[in-house]
Amino acid sequence: MSTDVNPTEHDTTTDITLTAAAPAASEVWTVDRVRALGVTATLATAASVLGISRSQAYRLAATDTFPAPLIRAGSRIIVPVAGLLHLLLPHDGSAPGRRQPAT
Template identity: 45%
Template structure:
């Protein structure tokens, strides 16, 4: 089951890259739609195709969500 809400620290905690399913969860889109968009080249962030899989750079997700790549989130 997919997470309902991803927080900034959780996204940053993924490291440099993640898989397409996780990226879809973060963006609140269905996996089928996400894979279709990836195949058609219309996924909202650039993807890296590795064999039959897609790799999503977390930095591009952060940019799309309006979260600065370089700065860490403020302490809660």
């Protein structure tokens, strides 16, 4: 039995993807699912979360009108998940742990 491995063969059983997958068309993004993305997301994932097309997200980013903060790193556009959550969560001041403004 030979233990030589053909360098052109690739064993896909050991590949692990650590990014959260976008939900299928019939599924919905929940706040918990958005939080599970980690610290940042791709612009395409952010578009899915917001319910807009990928091309629309890139047009908005190009004109600096994307509704969440963006980080440009070379040719990559990164979206902080905190910015997405800020858009998705209600801001009525009644959230637990939220300080009321001083009067």
